[in-house]
Amino acid sequence: MGGITRVRYRDAADLAAVLPALAHPDPRWIDPPPVPDASRPQPPRAYEDDAPxxxxxxxxxxxxxxxxxxxxxxxxxxxxxxxxxxxxxxxxxxxxxxxxxxxxxxxxxxxxxxxxxxxxxxxxxxxxxxxxxxxxxxxxxxxAPRWSVCPDVAWADREGRVVLLDVREPAAQPAALGGSASVIWRELAAGAVATSELVARVARAVGVEEELVDADVRTFVAGLVEARLVVPRASTEIDSSDLTDP
Incomplete structure (x- = not known):
């Protein structure tokens, strides 16, 4: 049995595009970031720390x-x-x-x-x-920005992998996330999250120290942002000119 597949979507019209994608026999796989060992040099971070x-x-x-x-x-x-x-x-x-x-x-x-x-x-x-x-x-x-899944991306969690489709692009092909990539996506889909908190959640989920996944998670999120699959929530801004005494 194939089990239950749940689809997240913003508008019912989106289903016409995503349902064939779910049945697609060979979706385009997005490689997950590896879980590195401590001896491997870490690549540069894609995003700075979550500092204001x-x-x-x-x-x-x-x-x-x-x-x-x-x-x-x-x-x-x-x-x-x-x-x-x-x-x-x-x-x-x-x-x-x-x-x-x-x-x-x-x-x-x-x-x-x-x-x-x-x-x-x-x-x-x-x-x-x-x-x-x-x-x-x-x-x-x-x-610092908090990242969340773009509302124009329909996706489904099935059999240990995430299948997603950008419904803004008529010619878009379904993409599949497995392994640690699917872990990252699920955490992003759970609600807007700052990068450092995302790193902490992924580290807990895969059972390693944060230092070992930090750079890879940030780099992977950078790729999702570049592909417009993940977007920043509007940052909270404090404009103290509103508070200046006369």
């Missing part, structure tokens, strides 16, 4: 000040006249580098411009400055 990024907000104007070096920023305030902020210390370097940058990248930019602070942690100094800039409404924080 920071981007400077739109402002009216900026002006470089010298002796000492500072940066004057003229920013709009809702319902009021523009407000002037004068950035000093490491803040000007952070402001200039804040284009979707992580705290680590902002720290590197500050150290490159000003050097390592004496008697203090560069990371701690930068983190405090970033918090102040967010609180002043000059930086916007964006959380």
């Amino acid at each position: 990024s920071y981007t400077r907000v739109d402002v009216v104007d900026t002006l470089e000040l010298r002796d000492p070096e500072r940066l004057a920023v003229l920013s709009p305030v809702r319902g009021q006249e523009a407000k002037v902020h004068v950035l000093a210390g490491v803040a000007p370097a952070i402001w200039r580098a804040a284009v979707g940058a992580s705290v680590e990248a902002l720290c590197e930019a500050a150290v490159a411009e000003y050097g390592v602070p004496a008697g203090a942690s560069a990371s701690g100094v930068v983190q405090r400055a970033v918090s102040e800039l967010v609180g002043a409404g000059l930086l916007r924080r964006s959380e």
Whole structure:
């Protein structure tokens, strides 16, 4: 007996395309990432760690000040006249580098411009400055994306493998995921998940340490994203300009 096959789909019209795919005798297989042994060098990660990024907000104007070096920023305030902020210390370097940058990248930019602070942690100094800039409404924080299965992909879990079809493409061929690839897909289909949590879930499912699957899971997810089979959920953004005091 073939058992029960459950199909996930968004619209009943999608079934006309996916049902023949389920009966397809030779679907295109998507190779799963291997479960590596500890001695094998790991490939580069396809995605950075799940760290928030920071981007400077739109402002009216900026002006470089010298002796000492500072940066004057003229920013709009809702319902009021523009407000002037004068950035000093490491803040000007952070402001200039804040284009979707992580705290680590902002720290590197500050150290490159000003050097390592004496008697203090560069990371701690930068983190405090970033918090102040967010609180002043000059930086916007964006959380890491959470990945989920594209709603335009119909799929079925059958006999230990996942068969899927992109219903947006009339000429698309069914694809099959087996082994650890099917494990990754099921975790993605369970709900939007950040990359680091996905790595942890897959590691638990296959019974290995996270370090052994981290790079391969990220690389495989990158391939799914490139193929538009997996999409990011809209990131949670905190725009502290909404919270700036008059």
